[in-house]
Amino acid sequence: xxxxxxxxxxxxxxxxxRSIPRGRVMTYGQVAAVAGLPRGARxxxxxxxxxxxxxxxRVVGLRRRGWAHITIKDPIGAARxxxxxxxxxxxxxxxxxxxxxxxxxxxxxxxxxxxxxxxPR
DNA sequence: CAGGTGACTCTTT
DNA sequence: GAAAGAGCCACCT
Numbered sequence: 001x002x003x004x005x006x007x008x009x010x011x012x013x014x015x016x017x018r019s020i021p022r023g024r025v026m027t028y029g030q031v032a033a034v035a036g037l038p039r040g041a042r043x044x045x046x047x048x049x050x051x052x053x054x055x056x057x058r059v060v061g062l063r064r065r066g067w068a069h070i071t072i073k074d075p076i077g078a079a080r081x082x083x084x085x086x087x088x089x090x091x092x093x094x095x096x097x098x099x100x101x102x103x104x105x106x107x108x109x110x111x112x113x114x115x116x117x118x119x120p121r
Numbered sequence: 122c123a124g125g126t127g128a129c130t131c132t133t134t
Numbered sequence: 135g136a137a138a139g140a141g142c143c144a145c146c147t
Contacts, residue, residue: 007144010145028128028130037142037143039142040142040143040144041142042128042142043142043143044128046127046143047128060128061128061129062129072128077128
């Protein structure tokens with residue numbers, strides 16, 4: 001039945017999202033990597049689209065290394081995410097960015113060098 | 122089975 | 135530095 005059917009991959013993604021502590025955030029790419037889909041950032045977004053019962057607001061888009069921001073297309077949903085995050089004491093910069101060094105919940109230490117999204121072949 | 126979609130992210134103009 | 139292009143990948147129709 002539509003999205004009621006939660007597949008294995010979906011389940012893993014949602015589980016990772018649930019593991020994000022209050023007041024912390026993770027990027028779509030990080031959630032995907034932890035869930036076993038290193039290049040599945042988009043899939044995370046897809047999964048969260050109809051996700052319920054998970055702190056979806058703690059998943060944000062990566063802007064530059066160390067900085068994230070809300071990437072929800074729907075402006076209403078984006079506004080709601082921001083409000084929810086601010087309730088958890090997550091602050092935004094003037095440019096609507098979130099400091100991952102401060103609020104990131106990623107397992108890897110900030111500033112860890114790694115290959116960029118486009119796999120070097 | 123094939124083509125379409127997107128709450129992503131990186132490279133190239 | 136903004137905009138467009140291009141990979142990516144599970145799910146949907």
